[in-house]
Amino acid sequence: MNATMETHTTNDVSPGNTPRLLVQSLAKTYGSGPKAVEVIEDLTFSVHAGELVCIVGPSGVGKTTLLKCLAGLQPSSGGTMAIDGRKVSGPPAEMALVFQDYSRSLMPWLTVEKNLQLPLRHLRLPAREMRSRVEDALGEVGLSHAAKRYPWQLSGGMQQRAAIARALAYRPEILIMDEPFASVDAQTRFELEDLCLKIRDELGMTILLVTHDIDEAVYLSDRIVAIGHKPARVLEVMDVVLPSPRNQIDTRALPEFSAQRTKVLSLIRQAQA
Amino acid sequence: MKRHAFNLALAVATPLLLVVVWYGTSSSSTNAFFPPLRQILSRFADLWLFEHFTSDILPSLGNLVVGFVSAVVLGVALGFVLATVPLLRAMFEPSLHLLRGIPPVALVPILITLVGFGNEMRISSIMIAAVFPTMIATIDGIRAVDSGLKDVCTVYQLSKRDRLLSVYLPSAGPQIAAGMQVSLLVAFIVMIASEMMGTAQGIGAMTLLAQQTFMAADMWAGILLLGLIGFLSNLLFDLIKNRVLSWYIGSKKMEKVS
Numbered sequence: 124m125n126a127t128m129e130t131h132t133t134n135d136v137s138p139g140n141t142p143r144l145l146v147q148s149l150a151k152t153y154g155s156g157p158k159a160v161e162v163i164e165d166l167t168f169s170v171h172a173g174e175l176v177c178i179v180g181p182s183g184v185g186k187t188t189l190l191k192c193l194a195g196l197q198p199s200s201g202g203t204m205a206i207d208g209r210k211v212s213g214p215p216a217e218m219a220l221v222f223q224d225y226s227r228s229l230m231p232w233l234t235v236e237k238n239l240q241l242p243l244r245h246l247r248l249p250a251r252e253m254r255s256r257v258e259d260a261l262g263e264v265g266l267s268h269a270a271k272r273y274p275w276q277l278s279g280g281m282q283q284r285a286a287i288a289r290a291l292a293y294r295p296e297i298l299i300m301d302e303p304f305a306s307v308d309a310q311t312r313f314e315l316e317d318l319c320l321k322i323r324d325e326l327g328m329t330i331l332l333v334t335h336d337i338d339e340a341v342y343l344s345d346r347i348v349a350i351g352h353k354p355a356r357v358l359e360v361m362d363v364v365l366p367s368p369r370n371q372i373d374t375r376a377l378p379e380f381s382a383q384r385t386k387v388l389s390l391i392r393q394a395q396a
Numbered sequence: 397m398k399r400h401a402f403n404l405a406l407a408v409a410t411p412l413l414l415v416v417v418w419y420g421t422s423s424s425s426t427n428a429f430f431p432p433l434r435q436i437l438s439r440f441a442d443l444w445l446f447e448h449f450t451s452d453i454l455p456s457l458g459n460l461v462v463g464f465v466s467a468v469v470l471g472v473a474l475g476f477v478l479a480t481v482p483l484l485r486a487m488f489e490p491s492l493h494l495l496r497g498i499p500p501v502a503l504v505p506i507l508i509t510l511v512g513f514g515n516e517m518r519i520s521s522i523m524i525a526a527v528f529p530t531m532i533a534t535i536d537g538i539r540a541v542d543s544g545l546k547d548v549c550t551v552y553q554l555s556k557r558d559r560l561l562s563v564y565l566p567s568a569g570p571q572i573a574a575g576m577q578v579s580l581l582v583a584f585i586v587m588i589a590s591e592m593m594g595t596a597q598g599i600g601a602m603t604l605l606a607q608q609t610f611m612a613a614d615m616w617a618g619i620l621l622l623g624l625i626g627f628l629s630n631l632l633f634d635l636i637k638n639r640v641l642s643w644y645i646g647s648k649k650m651e652k653v654s
Binding site for chain 2: 194195196214216218219220222224227228230231232233241242244245273275276293
């Protein structure tokens with residue numbers, strides 16, 4: 124059916140080139156029998172260390188389901204997932220997740236600082252390391268001044284920064300973000316996108332970001348995994364070649380940017396038709 | 397701010413004015429059942445401020461505090477277990493709602509039969525009656541923990557202890573506090589009721605005795621004392637609650653502004 128589409132999924136699991144995250148033939152079906160709903164048919168993709176990969180697809184294609192399966196919040200119906208070549212099942216300890224809805228992700232009864240400490244408690248770190256991790260993470264997202272404040276005293280953008288800081292303090296092998304900027308205004312969105320790029324560049328963090336926003340995906344990605352159809356499968360994996368460092372004004376004005384954008388958009392449109 | 401101060405002044409001045417009106421209009425009363433407030437107040441001072449303070453008020457309050465605190469501890473613990481273990485919930489929830497429907501005061505005669513007339517009876521009546529509001533509120537509060545916060549617990553692999561003490565309990569906190577406030581009221585009612593049978597000691601017994609011996613002023617003095625205790629205990633509860641739940645009050649205010 125889509126034989127014309129070249130799908131270069133990365134299956135190169137050769138030694139020395141093990142991807143940080145490898146998802147193979149992931150499938151998810153809700154329910155069973157005649158009432159079963161197949162949401163994800165077959166998703167295979169990889170994210171290499173230090174890469175920022177965006178999964179982009181239209182609303183309702185199963186992006187959130189995919190993330191829930193990756194994060195161990197829901198069991199998948201088939202396929203495998205490996206981090207640095209190790210097969211994982213259940214919630215992987217190496218992974219941190221930034222949720223779309225920051226207001227339902229930070230504990231309102233804890234200060235920003237305490238929110239960051241909470242996931243670290245079971246790691247039994249020495250007090251000094253705990254403190255420095257929290258301070259570093261807050262510094263990274265520009266929230267050092269707000270450590271003692273409560274999430275509800277902060278703007279939406281600052282709350283999402285705090286949620287990102289919590290993920291950073293956890294020092295994950297891979298940071299997964301679920302539509303992280305969907306609930307903030309456009310200006311804040313640009314700021315947070317640049318924060319994402321900064322984290323990747325400064326900390327070498329591996330990031331997998333899910334979005335429905337094609338412009339955002341093109342602006343942020345090293346690679347884009349476009350998904351579509353019902354049930355969902357990978358339409359195409361594309362390298363995004365844009366000069367770095369990227370910035371909101373110049374990068375978005377580049378002809379390569381709009382070319383890339385057009386390519387992704389028409390791909391997704393085509394799959395929807 | 398000005399409006400706030402005005403309202404506060406009004407809230408203090410109105411009850412005071414009512415007392416003054418009561419004092420004035422009752423001063424020449426000869427009705428045996430409605431003695432002058434002057435007389436009630438003087439009986440109040442004689443009865444409650446000195447010897448009976450240690451012999452009657454303190455034991456009553458002691459029962460109230462012990463009964464209420466153990467009811468809260470038990471209510472939160474049971475509520476938590478029932479909310480998190482589906483099997484237990486399915487087994488016991490209907491019976492609990494039936495038990496809760498029994499008027500708390502009706503428990504007193506049963507406990508007298510089972511435990512006798514001692515302090516143990518009074519404390520256990522208070523506890524059994526007061527446990528339900530807190531327990532039911534805890535069940536509801538724990539069940540209402542946001543699924544987003546639960547996802548955070550799973551993703552960051554929080555320990556059972558952290559989940560319990562740092563996520564579930566604080567999240568259910570506002571509801572638990574509302575339940576505790578009802579428990580406090582129930583505990584107070586049962587405290588009085590439990591003293592009205594088989595004892596000559598305690599505020600309830602003294603008030604009932606005054607009524608039965610036609611000492612109207614003493615009876616009113618007892619009721620005045622009960623009113624004061626009820627009011628002050630609730631005030632104290634609110635002060636503690638507002639401190640513990642300051643995050644909740646703050647976030648609600650913030651929601652209203654935005």
